[in-house]
Amino acid sequence: MTSINSICIYCGSSPGRLDAYASAAFALAESLVSRNIRLVYGGASIGIMGMVADRVLKLGGQAVGVIPKALAHKEVAHHHLTELHVTQSMHERKMLMAELSDGFIALPGGIGTLEELFEIWTWAQLGFHHKPCGLLNVEGYYDALINFLDHVRAEQFVKNHHHAMLMVETNPDALLDRYVNYQPPAVKHWLGKDET
Template identity: 70%
Template structure:
């Protein structure tokens, strides 16, 4: 069993079309607080990002925000977090988020959410880390992406072992159960953090 002290959640700075996204973000916050898991996220006060942080704080949870200086004002930086780190660059932001987290979850979001999840999943494939990565597929948001990932597997651009590194669930509690029971596949690292 893994002891999860903190989880990084990638999610949108927009709220999205469906109210289900906000509802599930609140459920995820409750699950994290129930398990005494700290939220690590992008540091904004708007969209799903802000809602998730606010819900965590309202429930008595801990929240670490990490935001680059250039986005601190544009994304409306959250000012009431347990900890707030302002970084010099996006790269520094993502590295610090990775270092402070025991696992990674992508809620519905846009290009940035996908970029962050794909990078951290790639790092798992390369053996840079051995932490669980997953999609919280709320209201079928990621269905077509999941179909495409399966297509990549069929077309032999992704191996089964790599494909299986990405855990997919539609319920926050089920996803966290996978994380608690996660066993990293032994690999020889292709790169280390200094080479990324």
Template identity: 65%
Template sequence: MNDHPASTPLRSLCVYCGSASGRQPVYADAARALAQAMVARGIRLVYGGASVGIMGTVADEILRLGGEAVGVIPQALMRKELAHAGLTELHVTPSMHARKMLMAELADGFVALPGGIGTFEEIFEVWTWAQLGFHGKPCGLLNAAGYYDRLVGFLDHAAAEEFVRPVHREMVIVDSDPVALLQRFAAYRPPAVPKWVGGDET
């Protein structure tokens, strides 16, 4: 693999988000706004395959507007997460690990909508892969209603305390406007930096 991977045209976007809807309707509104911005640009959705919560909202809006929605769900979660029956494609994987790998392979970028622990873990994992030079795809947070404000503040703190290099902190694109976020994704160029620098490998 190249140390400095080239950027990839944004044709498919992996959206990580919750299987719950959250306390405020603004989160579902943000999911629909992102879906609208994606369909307007011909960007296909890749997501976790569920029909419930914010996951279902973003997929439903993509499909309502005539876009493509590709779900990837592990066999063990087929019943628990209520797999979406109306998707363009639904891939069923043997494990959670296989699910995440396939989602990463199918997507040209990664964005987290408001979600819970699984959403956090997924966006942090692909950001780590980007930091290590395993891919050159953009990673970001759609910061609906300030949901990620404290997380962004903590990431800035981690950089200030020199546990995260500034160039790696800047890899995470944060915006509250889905149109602006997608524009920044389209313009993204991965930094040409060494992968391993004095204990900064994680």
């Protein structure tokens, strides 16, 4: 069993086209609070980011935002969070979000969401952390990406056990259940040492 006290959510600073994206953000927030799991996210008050944080706070949960100084005004930093960390750079932001979290979930989002997801998944592949990573696939939003990742695996650019590290579910409780039972595979650290 893995101890999950904080989950980092990557998601859009826009609401997206479908109401289902907001509904999924609310459902994930409710799942986190019901399990006493703290939200860690990008610190904005707008889009899916703001929706998940607002719902966590409304339900009495904890929401921790991490936002770089340069984006604090552009992304409209959320000033009613449990904690708001303002960093000097995007790199510092992502490092702190990773340090504060026991797992990572991507809701629908844009280029930034994808970049954050792929970086944290790469860190897991390299053995820099042993925390679960996953997609909440809302209304098939990530179907094309999932198919592409299957293609990447078939073309032997990603090993099966690395591919399996990225968990995919359509229901937040199902994904969080898998996180609690997550056993990281043995991976080759970048120095060549086997680690679990």
